[in-house]
Amino acid sequence: MAESYSICVLPGDGIGPEVVDCARRVLDALSAAGGPVFVYDVQPAGHGTFLECGEAMPAASMAAAKAADAVFLGAMDVAEIPSGGGDPLGDLRIELEVGASVRPSRTLAGIVSPAADIDCVVVREVTEGLYSRIEYMVGDDAACAVRVISRSASTKTARMAFEQATARQRVRAAVGTDKPTRVTSVHKIGVLKLTDGLFLEACADVARDYPNIEYETKNIDACAMEMVREPGHFDVILATNAFGDILSDVAAGLAAGLGLAASACIGDRWAYFEPVHGTAPDIAGRGIANPCATILSAAMMLRHLGEDAGADAVEAAVYAVLAQGDVRTGDLGGTASSAEMTDAIVQALSS
Numbered sequence: 492m493a494e495s496y497s498i499c500v501l502p503g504d505g506i507g508p509e510v511v512d513c514a515r516r517v518l519d520a521l522s523a524a525g526g527p528v529f530v531y532d533v534q535p536a537g538h539g540t541f542l543e544c545g546e547a548m549p550a551a552s553m554a555a556a557k558a559a560d561a562v563f564l565g566a567m568d569v570a571e572i573p574s575g576g577g578d579p580l581g582d583l584r585i586e587l588e589v590g591a592s593v594r595p596s597r598t599l600a601g602i603v604s605p606a607a608d609i610d611c612v613v614v615r616e617v618t619e620g621l622y623s624r625i626e627y628m629v630g631d632d633a634a635c636a637v638r639v640i641s642r643s644a645s646t647k648t649a650r651m652a653f654e655q656a657t658a659r660q661r662v663r664a665a666v667g668t669d670k671p672t673r674v675t676s677v678h679k680i681g682v683l684k685l686t687d688g689l690f691l692e693a694c695a696d697v698a699r700d701y702p703n704i705e706y707e708t709k710n711i712d713a714c715a716m717e718m719v720r721e722p723g724h725f726d727v728i729l730a731t732n733a734f735g736d737i738l739s740d741v742a743a744g745l746a747a748g749l750g751l752a753a754s755a756c757i758g759d760r761w762a763y764f765e766p767v768h769g770t771a772p773d774i775a776g777r778g779i780a781n782p783c784a785t786i787l788s789a790a791m792m793l794r795h796l797g798e799d800a801g802a803d804a805v806e807a808a809v810y811a812v813l814a815q816g817d818v819r820t821g822d823l824g825g826t827a828s829s830a831e832m833t834d835a836i837v838q839a840l841s842s
């Protein structure tokens with residue numbers, strides 16, 4: 492009897508519902524082929540939900556997220572939600588105690604990317620830093636945002652980064668690749684002496700527990716420049732919230748673009764999975780969004796659920812379709828619709 496998993500689905504706004512439907516088709520194809528069974532609980536959240544019921548993250552949606560084996564997100568138009576109207580992504584990240592977001596980027600066969608040899612993962616704290624939601628006006632002329640950095644969240648994120656590095660080292664040893672396994676933590680210590688001082692201290696403490704992993708630190712600006720100049724140097728990038736937000740897009744852009752950038756936020760009790768991209772309002776509703784980032788996020792969800800064979804199969808199917816090259820969406824230079832791209836992936840899954 493196949494395993495059965497309850498998945499709380501938050502399709503969100505813009506292209507979110509479209510790409511989530513594509514990923515569900517891939518997951519269901521896996522079930523049809525004798526894989527695990529997924530029981531979906533679709534819940535409202537996001538800007539559209541705010542317009543309908545005055546809250547962007549209703550309590551019932553949060554309760555459903557906490558009750559499920561995993562949470563699967565599309566995208567949410569958080570920029571459109573007025574101040575005080577709720578912060579559904581922030582709420583999820585904080586309430587599900589996920590700590591860090593893991594965002595892999597690498598060059599893929601069949602995809603022309605600006606970087607010939609990038610293969611890295613950005614591990615980004617997602618609950619505090621510049622996203623601490625402490626903002627206030629000072630008179631009419633100034634506004635402040637408080638950047639909170641805690642030792643506990645920094646340690647948790649650093650541990651996730653070194654665990655990622657350890658897993659990558661294991662894979663490299665198995666396939667005989669000689670790329671060094673290293674963690675690069677990113678900061679602006681010259682200016683943010685206390686906050687990034689605390690962050691770097693926590694990272695260095697964790698690094699001592701992993702003597703076989705190379706550890707280095709880089710200023711955020713230098714790091715961004717070096718990622719562009721020498722992408723192959725980077726392996727695991729460990730960052731506070733806003734720096735990691737920016738660098739994960741840089742890494743995605745250097746690899747294959749946001750259309751292929753997946754992410755996983757895994758905490759001790761809960762986990763959620765989402766594409767790195769946003770709601771793409773310019774193409775929403777037209778059925779032309781690239782579903783691959785969401786499908787690859789589903790693969791990360793499968794891996795988290797212990798369904799390694801399913802995760803491998805979904806990743807291989809996506810990579811095979813991309814390498815083959817006939818069927819691709821507009822962002823990758825093709826003309827396929829989201830549905831056609833999904834059809835091709837489902838077909839590759841069964842071949």
Ligand code: IPM
Pocket residue numbers: 567569580736767769
């Ligand atoms: C991401 C997104 C979000 C973030 C936005 C939508 C709030 O850019 O997940 O990278 O900044 O965390």
Ligand code: MG
Pocket residue numbers: 736737740767
């Ligand atoms: Mg982002």
